[in-house]
Amino acid sequence: xxxxxxxxxxxxxxxxxxxxxxxxxxxxxxxxxxxxxxxxxxxxxxxxxxxxxxxxxxxxxxxxxxxxxxxxxxxxxxxxxxxxxxxxxxxxxxxxxxxxxxxxxxxxxxxxxxxxxxxxxxxxxxxxxxxxxxxxxxxxxxxxxxxxxxxxxxxxxxxxxxxxxxxxxxxxxxxxxxxxxxxxxxxxxxxxxxxxxxxxxxxxxxxxxxxxxxxxxxxxxxxxxxxxxxxxxxxxxxxxxxxxxxxxxxxxxxxxxxxxxxxxxxxxxx
Numbered sequence: 001x002x003x004x005x006x007x008x009x010x011x012x013x014x015x016x017x018x019x020x021x022x023x024x025x026x027x028x029x030x031x032x033x034x035x036x037x038x039x040x041x042x043x044x045x046x047x048x049x050x051x052x053x054x055x056x057x058x059x060x061x062x063x064x065x066x067x068x069x070x071x072x073x074x075x076x077x078x079x080x081x082x083x084x085x086x087x088x089x090x091x092x093x094x095x096x097x098x099x100x101x102x103x104x105x106x107x108x109x110x111x112x113x114x115x116x117x118x119x120x121x122x123x124x125x126x127x128x129x130x131x132x133x134x135x136x137x138x139x140x141x142x143x144x145x146x147x148x149x150x151x152x153x154x155x156x157x158x159x160x161x162x163x164x165x166x167x168x169x170x171x172x173x174x175x176x177x178x179x180x181x182x183x184x185x186x187x188x189x190x191x192x193x194x195x196x197x198x199x200x201x202x203x204x205x206x207x208x209x210x211x212x213x214x215x216x217x218x219x220x221x222x223x224x225x226x227x228x229x230x231x232x233x234x235x236x237x238x239x240x241x242x243x244x245x246x247x248x249x250x251x252x253x254x255x256x257x258x259x260x261x262x263x264x265x266x267x268x269x270x
Contacts, residue, residue, distance in 0.1 A: 031096055033060045035087055037105030039163050039188040041068015048253050051261035062090045071189045076159025080198040084113045091121055098123040100268040103130045109200055115209050116202050126267045128216040129250055132234040135202040144228050151196055160190035171222045173251040184254045207239025214242040214267035223250040
């Protein structure tokens with residue numbers, strides 16, 4: 001009986017000691033929301049997201065209306081404002097804070113407007129070879145005139161634009177073997193033209209946005225010609241920003257996702 005009582009008392013002693021131990025520090029995981037470019041979807045960022053998640057990131061990669069897994073909702077009525085609302089609502093409904101907001105290409109139009117509306121929830125903006133607009137500018141205002149004319153000439157009956165393969169191959173994914181370029185191209189969707197022509201509405205310039213900003217520039221990216229390129233023509237509109245550069249095309253997510261992941265971490269860290 002005494003032995004049993006002693007065991008019970010020892011058990012209470014050890015339990016009380018365990019309960020008295022202070023909890024360890026809460027591990028903070030960086031939260032990253034990626035916003036893809038035209039003709040693409042959240043699927044485009046899957047390999048990079050896996051690498052970042054292995055490094056402790058929480059990665060969200062929503063697809064915009066009419067694109068990616070939402071291609072069946074495509075409509076001539078989908079404009080830039082629709083895509084901005086997509087990401088604003090995603091952040092609100094997921095209740096995300098301290099967000100690293102990454103925009104690729106056309107996605108730069110979106111993250112600029114989202115940051116303008118949800119400034120308190122965004123920790124840093126990362127523009128990966130992305131458009132940086134001022135209030136009232138549309139994508140077609142920021143591309144060369146012959147690109148803007150080409151987009152208008154390619155508008156289909158459903159209001160969408162399909163990127164021609166030769167442009168994809170030579171200007172977007174010029175660092176890939178042909179087989180990879182063809183495989184990636186087969187996954188693209190037609191893009192709603194209205195979103196390329198609709199001006200963005202901002203309450204302030206990108207430079208006046210209060211959060212930190214980074215521009216990730218891939219040096220072999222010729223989706224925009226270097227005479228009218230991403231950096232410094234567009235990046236300098238950010239005011240004070242961190243520049244991160246690496247070799248690669250506009251579609252580094254396909255050709256070297258490991259390098260892209262490393263550079264996104266450099267661009268996104270404090």
